Amino acid sequence: MNPAPATLFLLVGAAIFAIGLAGVFRDAGALRRIIAVNVMGSGVFLFLVAVADRSGGRPDPVPHAMVLTGIVVAVCATAVALTLADAVRGRGDQDPDGGGR
Amino acid sequence: MSGRRSAWILATAAFGLVAWAVLSLPTPAPGLTDRAFAALDDSGVTNPVTAVLLNYRSTDTLLELGVLLLAVVSVWGLRPSTGASFGRPPGPLLEGLLRILVPLLVLFGGYLLWIGAFAPGGAFQGGALVGGAIVLAVLGGLSPSRFGDRPALLRAGLAAGLAVFSCIGLSVMIAGGWFLDYPGRSAKVLILIIEAAATVSIGLTLGCLFIGGRPTTDGGPEPES
Numbered sequence: 001m002n003p004a005p006a007t008l009f010l011l012v013g014a015a016i017f018a019i020g021l022a023g024v025f026r027d028a029g030a031l032r033r034i035i036a037v038n039v040m041g042s043g044v045f046l047f048l049v050a051v052a053d054r055s056g057g058r059p060d061p062v063p064h065a066m067v068l069t070g071i072v073v074a075v076c077a078t079a080v081a082l083t084l085a086d087a088v089r090g091r092g093d094q095d096p097d098g099g100g101r
Numbered sequence: 102m103s104g105r106r107s108a109w110i111l112a113t114a115a116f117g118l119v120a121w122a123v124l125s126l127p128t129p130a131p132g133l134t135d136r137a138f139a140a141l142d143d144s145g146v147t148n149p150v151t152a153v154l155l156n157y158r159s160t161d162t163l164l165e166l167g168v169l170l171l172a173v174v175s176v177w178g179l180r181p182s183t184g185a186s187f188g189r190p191p192g193p194l195l196e197g198l199l200r201i202l203v204p205l206l207v208l209f210g211g212y213l214l215w216i217g218a219f220a221p222g223g224a225f226q227g228g229a230l231v232g233g234a235i236v237l238a239v240l241g242g243l244s245p246s247r248f249g250d251r252p253a254l255l256r257a258g259l260a261a262g263l264a265v266f267s268c269i270g271l272s273v274m275i276a277g278g279w280f281l282d283y284p285g286r287s288a289k290v291l292i293l294i295i296e297a298a299a300t301v302s303i304g305l306t307l308g309c310l311f312i313g314g315r316p317t318t319d320g321g322p323e324p325e326s
């Protein structure tokens with residue numbers, strides 16, 4: 001039986017998620033881990049959009065809406081994580097402006 | 102080294118599990134497509150994604166706007182902005198381009214907000230464009246401390262999406278419906294008002310998060326205790 005065209009995208013989404021997961025546990029350092037979590041998120045978004053296409057014909061709008069808001073929320077979560085990482089790194093630093101951005 | 106190997110083993114296992122789940126999914130895929138399209142006539146919009154966001158699952162979207170506001174509050178609570186620019190723009194050409202591009206981006210954000218009722222678009226896409234315009238302006242030499250010039254206005258803009266959304270939700274309750282249950286024909290107008298406020302909030306939120314710190318109110322850096 002021919003697999004649905006969305007199956008390839010589902011598998012690629014799962015692979016991207018797995019690569020990000022490996023990065024979270026493999027890499028030391030907050031910045032690398034934050035990027036890895038974002039890679040995981042991209043895999044999830046691809047997966048959800050592919051799931052929406054499985055119904056055949058009209059795509060399911062509910063996963064699309066979840067991805068749409070999820071992208072903006074992911075950006076905000078990343079910003080908070082980066083600020084937290086910067087604050088942790090700057091702890092004990094005598095010059096609060098010296099850390100840079 | 103073993104930590105790295107176990108990370109890849111874990112990732113391979115996760116991929117295998119998801120792949121197995123994908124390949125064993127039922128072929129006539131169940132979904133909410135038919136229900137979403139069936140209720141479209143009552144939703145006030147004709148774009149199904151906007152209908153899901155602002156009508157069927159509006160509580161979800163309301164809370165997501167809360168998450169955005171929470172993100173800005175967290176970042177502002179962690180540190181003040183240094184107020185320093187991101188460096189001078191590399192040349193007058195970029196500055197001239199930005200003078201045209203930034204208003205165009207904001208205008209196109211408004212267009213996306215309007216077209217979201219019946220075509221792909223909406224508050225999140227429009228807000229992302231407004232946020233991009235702010236990022237470009239800051240990269241092009243706009244001082245982040247300018248965002249502290251009108252602190253009350255900035256805070257009102259950041260909270261507008263959540264505030265307008267909740268106020269409309271509570272108003273329809275007072276009018277006799279459920280929370281966020283838009284009565285009859287007013288759905289389109291109410292959704293447009295909510296989306297307009299949400300676009301402003303999302304754009305400002307993304308811009309403020311890029312600046313990455315509480316804008317100082319009086320130009321200079323805030324005294325830290």
